[in-house]
Amino acid sequence: MSWGxxxxxxxxxxxxxxxxxxxxxxxxxxxRATHTGFANGLAMTxxxxxxxxxxxxxxxxxxxxxxxx
Ligand SMILES: [Zn+2]
Numbered sequence: 001m002s003w004g005x006x007x008x009x010x011x012x013x014x015x016x017x018x019x020x021x022x023x024x025x026x027x028x029x030x031x032r033a034t035h036t037g038f039a040n041g042l043a044m045t046x047x048x049x050x051x052x053x054x055x056x057x058x059x060x061x062x063x064x065x066x067x068x069x
Pocket of ligand 1: 025026027028029030031048049050051052
């Protein structure tokens with residue numbers, strides 16, 4: 001994923017979708033990941049907890065510096 005595509009996230013609407021996974025959230029909350037961030041029909045984040053997903057939808061920021069891709 002290029003930085004140019006990330007810039008597009010600021011243009012396209014972000015939203016979150018529930019996902020079924022047994023993975024842990026990676027934001028550090030130690031709960032199960034329940035949501036993934038989408039933009040323009042594409043998954044933009046790794047599965048994460050609802051709180052982290054809400055924050056991403058609102059700000060476009062991830063809880064850590066780590067990003068997918
Ligand atoms: Zn979390």
